[in-house]
Amino acid sequence: MSAKVERIILAGFGGQGVLFLGRLLAEAALKADKNVSWVPSYGYEIHTPTANCSLIIAENQIASPMITVPDSVIAMNTPSLNKFSQKIKGGGMLMYNSSLIDRQEFRDDIRLVEIPATDMANDLGDPSLASLVMAGAYAKFSNLVTYEGVEEALRKLLEKQRIKEDEINLNIEALKQGFKYVEETRYMSGRYAHAVFRGI
Amino acid sequence: MTKVLMKGNEAIGEAAILAGCRHYFGHPMPPQSELLAYLAKRLPEVNGVFLQAENETAAIHMTYGAGSAGARVMTSSSSPGMSLFQEGISHMAGAEIPCVIADIMRGGPGLGNVSAAQADYWQAVKCGGHGDYRTIVFAPASVQEMIDMTISAFDYADRYRNPVVILADGVLAQMMEPVTLPAPTDHTPDSKKWALGNNFKEKKSGNYSTSIFKAKEELEEHNWGLYQKYQVISDHFRKDKPELTYEEYLCEDADIILTGYGIIARVLQTVVEKCRKRGIKAGLLRPKTLWPFPVEAFQQYAETASMFLAVEMSCGQMVEDVKLALNGKKPVYFFGRAGGSVPSDFEIFNEVDKLAGRN
Numbered sequence: 001m002s003a004k005v006e007r008i009i010l011a012g013f014g015g016q017g018v019l020f021l022g023r024l025l026a027e028a029a030l031k032a033d034k035n036v037s038w039v040p041s042y043g044y045e046i047h048t049p050t051a052n053c054s055l056i057i058a059e060n061q062i063a064s065p066m067i068t069v070p071d072s073v074i075a076m077n078t079p080s081l082n083k084f085s086q087k088i089k090g091g092g093m094l095m096y097n098s099s100l101i102d103r104q105e106f107r108d109d110i111r112l113v114e115i116p117a118t119d120m121a122n123d124l125g126d127p128s129l130a131s132l133v134m135a136g137a138y139a140k141f142s143n144l145v146t147y148e149g150v151e152e153a154l155r156k157l158l159e160k161q162r163i164k165e166d167e168i169n170l171n172i173e174a175l176k177q178g179f180k181y182v183e184e185t186r187y188m189s190g191r192y193a194h195a196v197f198r199g200i
Numbered sequence: 201m202t203k204v205l206m207k208g209n210e211a212i213g214e215a216a217i218l219a220g221c222r223h224y225f226g227h228p229m230p231p232q233s234e235l236l237a238y239l240a241k242r243l244p245e246v247n248g249v250f251l252q253a254e255n256e257t258a259a260i261h262m263t264y265g266a267g268s269a270g271a272r273v274m275t276s277s278s279s280p281g282m283s284l285f286q287e288g289i290s291h292m293a294g295a296e297i298p299c300v301i302a303d304i305m306r307g308g309p310g311l312g313n314v315s316a317a318q319a320d321y322w323q324a325v326k327c328g329g330h331g332d333y334r335t336i337v338f339a340p341a342s343v344q345e346m347i348d349m350t351i352s353a354f355d356y357a358d359r360y361r362n363p364v365v366i367l368a369d370g371v372l373a374q375m376m377e378p379v380t381l382p383a384p385t386d387h388t389p390d391s392k393k394w395a396l397g398n399n400f401k402e403k404k405s406g407n408y409s410t411s412i413f414k415a416k417e418e419l420e421e422h423n424w425g426l427y428q429k430y431q432v433i434s435d436h437f438r439k440d441k442p443e444l445t446y447e448e449y450l451c452e453d454a455d456i457i458l459t460g461y462g463i464i465a466r467v468l469q470t471v472v473e474k475c476r477k478r479g480i481k482a483g484l485l486r487p488k489t490l491w492p493f494p495v496e497a498f499q500q501y502a503e504t505a506s507m508f509l510a511v512e513m514s515c516g517q518m519v520e521d522v523k524l525a526l527n528g529k530k531p532v533y534f535f536g537r538a539g540g541s542v543p544s545d546f547e548i549f550n551e552v553d554k555l556a557g558r559n
Contacts, residue, residue: 023205023376030205030378038205038376043230043314063469065375068544 004059006144007067009084010134011052012076012097017131021074022053024135027153028145029057037065049079057144072141074134076117077101085110095137097130113137113182120177129174136178147179203378208368209234211343211379212302213242215350216274220387221300222248223273225262227255230314231370232278232304256281260288260301267297268409270395272354272387276302278370279320280311283328289363290329293426294411296394298357300350301335302366304373307540315540316370318462321517324367325490332423334430336364337490339461343377345488351382352444360433361394367490369513371463371542434492446494447486450476454483456552457501459522460511461487463542468511470545471552480556490518498525508532509555511548513541 008025010018019040029036040046040053054067072093075081078101085094085106093111099118106112115137121129132154139147151172158168206214213235216224224239236252243250249266253259259275266273277285282303292299305320307313322328325337336356338349346368353364389395396407413419437445447465450472451457458468465486475482485501485508487494498508507530510519519534526532535551537543 026205026376030203036205036376036378039371040374042370042374062377062466063473064467064545065371065377066463066467066542066544068546 006055006057006072006142007070008055008057008072008074008138009052009067009070009087010055010074010076011050011080011084012131013049014046014051015128016051016076017128018051018074018076019053021131021135022055024132024150024154024157025055025057025138025142025145027157028139028149031153032145032149034058034144035060035062037062039065049077050083052080052084057142059144072138074138075101076130076134093141095134095141097134099130113141115178115181117178120181121174124170124174124177126170129171132171132174133178133181136175136180137182138178139175140179140182147175151175203380205376206343206379207234207376208340208343208346208373209304210238211346212276212350212366212368212373213238214381215347216272216300216354217242217246217248218347218382218384219272219351219354220385221272221274221354222246223263223266223271224249224275225251225253225259225266225273226275227253227259227277227281229256229278229281231306231316231373232276232281232302234373235276235302235304256284257287260285263299263301264288264292264295264297267292267299268295268396270389270392270398272298272300272358272389274300274302276304278304278306278314279308279317282320282323286323286329288329289327289335290331290333291411292363293327293329293333293335294331294422295409296361296426297363297409298361299363300353300357300366301363302350302368305367305369307538313540314370316372316374316463316513316542317538317540318369318464318513319515319517319538320367321490321512321514324365325493325518325521333426334433334491335362336360336433336492337367338364339367339488339490340372341462341465341486341488343372343375344379346372347379347381349488351385354387356433358392360429362429362433367462369462370540437489437492438496442494442496445487445489445492446497447488448497449484449486451483451485451501452504453481454501454504455481455506456555457483457485457505457508458511458548458552459485459487459498459508459518461490461518464511464513467543467545467548471548474545474549475552478553480552482552487518490521493521493525495525498522499527499529502526502529505530507555509552510534511543511551512536513543514538
């Protein structure tokens with residue numbers, strides 16, 4: 001992943017929160033004084049199993065907000081993984097929701113990050129928190145947004161929507177668990193080493 | 201100034217409020233609907249009027265009414281709704297009533313689809329209504345420009361008493377980018393001497409606004425009057441504000457000049473960067489106003505570049521204006537995708553590579 005720009009495609013079923021996840025990382029990037037663009041799928045596409053958004057975070061001005069070759073893909077379900085994983089830049093990252101996606105043969109030139117996001121979200125009592133688990137995990141890998149930045153952005157976004165304090169804390173807990181999951185799992189010895197772990 | 205993340209649709213809505221617009225009449229149609237949702241919430245907060253009309257034909261005529269009374273007024277739609285607007289736009293151009301119309305283009309013809317397209321260039325720029333008239337057309341390429349151009353649109357609409365169109369596409373309308381919001385401006389309909397209801401006390405009869413001129417001589421005089429006004433507008437942009445009409449990127453030493461407006465221009469900038477890395481001298485000339493079209497900028501580079509490539513999300517519409525501007529001086533090529541697809545930087549690069557004679 002280049003330090004100066006991160007091109008991310010986030011995809012999943014409608015309702016899995018991929019648009020919100022992109023929006024959250026975008027807000028965190030803006031707070032960190034980065035340039036950012038967020039392009040959602042909409043209309044017909046949002047009703048398909050590969051609802052997605054294209055997020056670019058950059059130090060410099062962003063020319064095209066469209067992503068042809070993503071640095072990272074965050075896939076919340078199997079159709080999304082199938083649709084986008086082949087497009088990832090060599091040396092890029094595929095982060096996927098291993099609660100809903102079975103391990104399969106993948107390209108060996110990308111970094112794989114398995115996060116059992118839906119299981120972790122269910123343990124917290126709400127499967128819709130899975131996208132926040134992913135956001136926390138992504139913050140660990142990003143050079144342009146920090147975990148603290150994402151947490152602050154999440155709090156602000158939820159406060160604006162007048163969400164109750166204990167619900168906000170639950171959302172932040174999901175974020176934190178995603179971050180910790182990546183931090184505590186030792187699989188990053190080789191740069192593009194496959195992740196071989198499951199469960200927490 | 202702090203930056204905030206905003207969707208293109210919302211940005212147009214907020215910019216309208218900042219420009220002093222307090223009247224909006226419209227009808228939801230994707231990918232423009234968030235603009236209505238935003239103004240439905242925001243206009244009552246600033247004592248404005250938001251009205252969802254029964255259809256677009258009604259909305260444009262309500263806009264006509266509010267504009268006649270001197271209000272800063274806006275309506276918006278997506279392509280099929282813009283078709284319904286055309287009758288009202290022609291009437292407003294004829295009666296010289298200012299208004300701002302945002303058209304968020306989607307795939308057509310007919311109902312087409314809701315994906316982003318640029319297939320309504322002819323309709324907006326060449327004017328889809330009847331009669332000899334023109335509308336100023338702004339083509340933003342970022343969410344920030346959607347704000348800046350919407351504010352300019354209100355100023356120019358009042359200044360020249362003419363409808364002004366913001367022509368954008370579904371991607372720009374749906375995407376979010378950080379924006380800086382300028383300070384709000386005040387606007388009072390009373391300042392417009394021509395508006396209906398004004399001057400009532402002095403004249404005892406009020407003002408009159410119409411687009412009907414029954415006598416041939418009368419209408420011809422009106423037609424040439426309008427024509428003269430369009431010349432004045434065109435001259436103003438050409439001579440006083442060329443920076444509002446186009447933006448260029450690495451054109452000075454360019455061999456191939458790429459041109460496109462709106463979201464395409466953003467993709468083209470990436471293509472130009474890629475070309476330069478591979479040793480192809482490409483540049484980008486981006487029209488920011490589609491009428492008046494930045495003819496001089498094209499003529500200037502007709503001297504130095506060897507060819508032009510117009511890229512659009514249509515089967516080729518703006519390319520005709522590029523050809524007219526160049527007047528045969530240099531070859532003009534076209535690359536387009538239709539049906540709601542945004543061409544990728546790779547596709548366009550391949551096209552440039554071919555033109556450069558390198559494969």
